[in-house]
Amino acid sequence: MGTQDRIIGIFHGTAAYLTLNDKAYGVYYLVTRAILKKTSDFIDGTRRKDRAIAVSMKNSGWGNEDLLLRVKVNAGAVGRLIQLVQGGFVQIQP
Numbered sequence: 001m002g003t004q005d006r007i008i009g010i011f012h013g014t015a016a017y018l019t020l021n022d023k024a025y026g027v028y029y030l031v032t033r034a035i036l037k038k039t040s041d042f043i044d045g046t047r048r049k050d051r052a053i054a055v056s057m058k059n060s061g062w063g064n065e066d067l068l069l070r071v072k073v074n075a076g077a078v079g080r081l082i083q084l085v086q087g088g089f090v091q092i093q094p
Contacts, residue, residue: 008084012077016056024066053077 011019020028054075057063064073074080085091 012053
C-alpha cells in the first residue's frame with residue numbers, strides 16, 4: 001500500500017530502564033542473562049529511534065555509556081511528545 005513506518009519510542013520515568021544496555025541493566029536490576037537478552041533483542045530488533053530522557057538518566061545515575069546503541073538522549077519528554085504529535089505521529093501509551 002506504500003505506507004512507510006516509523007516508530008519513535010520515548011522512554012522516561014520508570015520506563016527509562018528499557019534503554020539500558022545489558023551490562024548496565026544487569027548492574028542496576030540484578031537480573032539473569034536470559035531476561036537481558038530478550039529485552040536487548042526487542043529494542044535492537046525494531047526499526048525506530050529510541051529516546052532516553054536526560055532527567056530520568058540523571059535521577060538514576062546512568063550515563064551515555066549505559067545506553068543501547070542508537071539511543072538518543074532528549075532533554076524533556078513532554079516537549080518531544082508534543083512536537084511529534086504536531087508532526088503527525090500518534091501517541092500510543094500503555
